Amino acid sequence: MALLFDGAEWDFQTLDAIHRACEEIAVGEFGLQVYPNQIEVITSEQMLDAYSSNGLPLMYSHWSFGKRFARDEVLYRQGYQGLAYEIVINASPCISYIMEENTATLQALVIAHACFGHNHFFRNNYLFRQWTDAEAILGYLAFAKAYVAECEERQGRAAVERILDAAHALRPQGIHRYPKRRWRLAEETERARARREHEETSYDPLMRTVPNFRTGQEPPEAREQMETAVRARLRLPEENLLYFCEKHSPRLAGWERELIRIVRVLAQYFYPQAQTKVANEGCATYCHYEIMTRLHESGRINDGALLEFLHSHSSVILQPDLSDQRFSGWNPYALGFAIMRDLARVAREPDEEDRAWFPSFAGNGDPWGVLRDVWANYRDEGLIRQFLGPKVMRAFRMVHLADRSADPDYRINDIHDEDGYRRIASLLADQYEPANLAPLIEAADVDLFGSRTLKLVHDSHRGARLEGELAKKTLQHMQVLWGYRVCLQERDAETGRVLTEYASA
Amino acid sequence: MVIVDRRANPQGKSLANRERFLERVRGDVKRAVADTIARRRVADVDVEEEVRVRVDGTEEPSFATTAEGEHDYVLPGPGTLNRGDRIRKPQGGDGRGNGRKAGRGSGEDPFEFTLTRDEFLNYFLDELELPRLARTSLMQERMSKPQRAGISIYGYPSALDVRRTMRNSLARRIALRRPDKSALERLEDRIAAARAAGDEEELAQAEAALAAARRRMARIPYVDPIDVRYARHERRPQPATEAAMFCLMDVSGSMTEHMKDLAKRFFMLLHLFLGRRYERVHVVFIRHTERAAEVDEETFFRSRETGGTLVSSALDVMLEVQQARFPRDRFNLYVAQASDGDNDSADRARVAHLMQGQILPIVRYFAYVETGADRGAFPHHAGRRTSELWDTYESLADEHEHLAMRRLNDGAAVWGVLADLFAKSNRVPA
Structure with a gap:
């Protein structure tokens, strides 16, 4: 078969040909299911732009994005930081940004990686299906941008920034961790309008009726009854603080609630990505590796291109070990790729050990079927718990490092051997537990009949403590949203003993 | 599959964010701009050179945990570790940082970014409180005008x-x-x-x-x-001849650093203005005490002399230089003078004579700023509290409208002394 390209040069026909060749392999041979692709060629400056707004093509205006841009730009100009080869957006059609300065080989790599690997994952993984609405995200972003701009015009930039700053600070606590219902982003615009209308025609008596009880003339039973009723409406405890403020904050205006909602919707949109880094990158990396190999086998790319690809590929999956200067935690590309490759091998040519570990699919001869199932139904935590095999643990020479604040040393408690495999897999899976992504802080109680102070609670598990300075500053932001004083209790999760109390000023 | 070429899209999508960010770090930016002004030469106000801003204070706090407590990590090992091995924790800070978690959320590293030429000028002009209109005429590149230039087979x-x-x-x-x-x-x-x-x-x-x-x-x-x-049509630069700008400054001991800094901004603004109007602007620095001399910029702003004050000496030197190098038929002459207002009273007649007879007739604009901060702000109400030099010039100012004078206490007043010049600036210099 003819070469797709020769040398580094490419044009739009080349991209088209590469895309078609990859599609034949990915969809035809590997059975991937993808959204239609849209490839956008951009400059490095545009790539920096996209970086600063979390990789989204449209974003509302906020100074923090400008700051990110200014910082990334300097790092990039001075050569401390390269740019990603691509950015891919979970939307339908699936948009992949590729940079103009990439060589033809890199473009092929990017197309195989993003347009097929990530795209397949976005379309099939249960978390994305549950939480994100690929058809509507671009429309929603346009709405959010316009809405924020309109608020700035009506209310002034400072007032809008005050709310956005506060909501950004609480973004990690603005997520529903368990599905309630799927977002329908297309309805959001309509809902924002309805909120304004509703507000103009009615008011929420929740907090306003309360002061009547201050007179103390009511019978205590009535008061208690009222309190129970209000509490029931607040549905405490609530771990999604942004949701809680949006719904129940006594002081916010409608547009302020809507701004909180925008921040919340976007935080939720990114939530699946945070839980599936290893699985998602593993899927994309394995796909590009297999597709590029097939392209070379079938004579569509030459040896030079293959070597260039392998050079990029091996630097992408580089995993320095913990004694290495460059070590900075796990590289999700490396870990994901190793697991996927191991699973495919187990399906194709298992040995005794594999049969014992993975009896359900070892040797079933259908590696792509196994992988497609893994990609559709697991997030990182489940993937590692169930599919991290002993060979991968040995390849990375995994160790279990125990860090106790009383102990001046780290201790090695387990290593990659017969006794250690199970514990290592399970502990590594715990590391990817979504609860560990951000401290879990709940709204526990509101002083309904007094100062209206909101009480937050952080349960300290195994001695993990909040950073005090940051906690105070963040509480200050929480107060902006709640409208009254906010205090935070840090409790020992086992004994319930109160460890620290912070309060907003 | 669709391929879209976005390279031609308008650049600078994040400009709105950048503007908001600059607003946020206004204090840092102002400091950087002030440093740059102190460092730059008068003629270099608007060169394309990076202005670095160091940012310390834009925290985006959120809840984060410390390294305290019990943590278990599974990590890629070097292959030489065994059960029960111990690894020393990195010693840093208060000893509880474990390297991996330190820095996560806990404050932020300060970083540097650079201002563009326009942003820098904007801040520079901001401090001088320039009116919007004058600002736009300064920010734009050299003036040009469309002129007919033959015919073409393409066009609107x-x-x-x-x-x-x-x-x-x-x-x-x-x-x-x-x-x-x-x-x-x-x-x-x-x-x-x-x-x-x-x-x-x-x-x-x-x-x-x-x-x-x-x-x-x-x-x-x-x-x-x-x-x-x-x-x-072609855009042709406005026909412009050259200009010579004389910076005169009293460097006797009574001029403080603050006064000199104000004077420098004043000279810079005038230069910026002239730079827009003329192809080339020559700058001559003349300092004086009781004697005057032409010096380079470094000496002009840095050195300090002792002695009395004879303003006429500076005017003499200025005229000498002008006659030798800047004939009035080829150069537009501008004079900017900064002084604390002291002058020997015996010198008064000579200054008035030189100004009236020789200088004012040949210069296009003479701007005088007095940087003595402690005199009354309203000279007419403050009785005999005006300076010697101020009195001398004031008597001339009535007859000569291109002699402008102001007292300066802060940067905002610099603009005033050049206001007339700007007001006239819509007219093309002949």
Whole structure:
């Protein structure tokens, strides 16, 4: 078969040909299911732009994005930081940004990686299906941008920034961790309008009726009854603080609630990505590796291109070990790729050990079927718990490092051997537990009949403590949203003993 | 599959965010701008050079945990570790940082970014509180004006040169023998005549001729793209000669650093202004105590002399330099003088004489700023609290409207002394 390209040069026909060749392999041979692709060629400056707004093509205006841009730009100009080869957006059609300065080989790599690997994952993984609405995200972003701009015009930039700053600070606590219902982003615009209308025609008596009880003339039973009723409406405890403020904050205006909602919707949109880094990158990396190999086998790319690809590929999956200067935690590309490759091998040519570990699919001869199932139904935590095999643990020479604040040393408690495999897999899976992504802080109680102070609670598990300075500053932001004083209790999760109390000023 | 080329999209999508960010770190930016002004030479105010801003205070806090407590990590090992091995924790900070978690959320590293030329100028002019209009005229590149420059085969419809286009069209139609309306009419008459005469042969011939003429007419257009001509315009820089700018400053001991800094901003602003109007601006620095000398910029701003004050000495040197190097028929002359207002009272008559007789007639603008902060802000109400030099100039200012004078206490007042100049700036310098 003819070469797709020769040398580094490419044009739009080349991209088209590469895309078609990859599609034949990915969809035809590997059975991937993808959204239609849209490839956008951009400059490095545009790539920096996209970086600063979390990789989204449209974003509302906020100074923090400008700051990110200014910082990334300097790092990039001075050569401390390269740019990603691509950015891919979970939307339908699936948009992949590729940079103009990439060589033809890199473009092929990017197309195989993003347009097929990530795209397949976005379309099939249960978390994305549950939480994100690929058809509507671009429309929603346009709405959010316009809405924020309109608020700035009506209310002034400072007032809008005050709310956005506060909501950004609480973004990690603005997520529903368990599905309630799927977002329908297309309805959001309509809902924002309805909120304004509703507000103009009615008011929420929740907090306003309360002061009547201050007179103390009511019978205590009535008061208690009222309190129970209000509490029931607040549905405490609530771990999604942004949701809680949006719904129940006594002081916010409608547009302020809507701004909180925008921040919340976007935080939720990114939530699946945070839980599936290893699985998602593993899927994309394995796909590009297999597709590029097939392209070379079938004579569509030459040896030079293959070597260039392998050079990029091996630097992408580089995993320095913990004694290495460059070590900075796990590289999700490396870990994901190793697991996927191991699973495919187990399906194709298992040995005794594999049969014992993975009896359900070892040797079933259908590696792509196994992988497609893994990609559709697991997030990182489940993937590692169930599919991290002993060979991968040995390849990375995994160790279990125990860090106790009383102990001046780290201790090695387990290593990659017969006794250690199970514990290592399970502990590594715990590391990817979504609860560990951000401290879990709940709204526990509101002083309904007094100062209206909101009480937050952080349960300290195994001695993990909040950073005090940051906690105070963040509480200050929480107060902006709640409208009254906010205090935070840090409790020992086992004994319930109160460890620290912070309060907003 | 769709491929979209986004490279041509408008750049600077994040400008709105950048503006908001700059607003947020205004304090840091101002400091950087002030440093840069102190470092830059007067003539270099608006060069394309990076202005680095160091940012310390834009925290985006959120809840984060410390390294305290019990943590278990599974990590890639070097292959030499065994159960029960111990690794020393990195010692840093209060000893509880474990390297991996330190820095996560806990404050932020300060970082540097750079300002563009326009952003820098904006901040510079901000401090001087320049009116919007004056600012736009300063921010734009050198003045230019569209001028007719021949004809072109490309252009905007509005620039279509109808006469020339039609001339080409006519020449082409004649050359290609395109039948015109009257020719068709003649043929039609011929047909009608032949039909009336019943001459079959003539009728057939005439009809064939008419059909041929119609075809020819359709094939050769009335106006062809090759006929079309447009008037071409070019942006030509305004005819501008050179300007010479004399910076005069009293450097006797009574001038403080603050006064000098104000003076520097004043000189810079004038230079910026002149730089927009003239192709080249020569800057001459003359400092004086009781003696005056032409010096380089470094010495001008840095050095300090002791001695009395004779303003006339500076004016003498200025005139010398002017006569030697900047003849008034080739240069537009501007003088900017900064002083604390002290002068020997015996010198008064000589200063007035020099100004009136020799300097004011030849300069386009003479701007004087007095940086003595402690005199009353309202000289007329404060009795005899004005300075010697101020009095001298004030007597001249009534007759000469291109002599401007102001007292300066802070940057915002610098603008005032140049205000008249800016007001006139819409007129093109002759």
